Amino acid sequence: MRFSKIQLVLLVTLVVSGCITTKNLDTKPATGSISGKVVDAESGQPLPAVNVILIGTDIGTATDKEGYYLLSNLPAGNYDVEYSLMGYSSSTLKAIKISANKKTTANVKLKLGEIKMQI
Secondary structure, three states: OOOOHHHHHHHHHHHHHHHHHHHHHHOOOOEEEEEEEEEEOOOOOEOOOOEEEEOOOOOEEEOOOOOEEEEEEEEOEEEEEEEEOOOEOOEEEEEEEEOOOOEEEOOEEEOEOOOOOOO
16 A cells, blocks of 8 residues: 555654653642651540641641641642641641652640630
């Protein structure tokens, strides 16, 4: 079977453009996750409803009744993570590294905060 020059150029163009389109469709951003457990520093009891926030983003969650949390599909990078619960002093973990296709674990102990009264 013989192809004319025009047919050959069209065939090559079609094959190359199909490869480029397929490659672009398969490209997904590299993501990872962070999870852990938040407990009371003195008793070791799990703390439910702790706010877990990636500082500087709108990404966050709350711990479940057993003190566990999970933030998934996070773009790879370094994040500061803040943990806060009414009645406790908040805690911030700095530069937590999230790697593509990896699960990072960060367990935290929160201390009861001081009660300040104004008269």
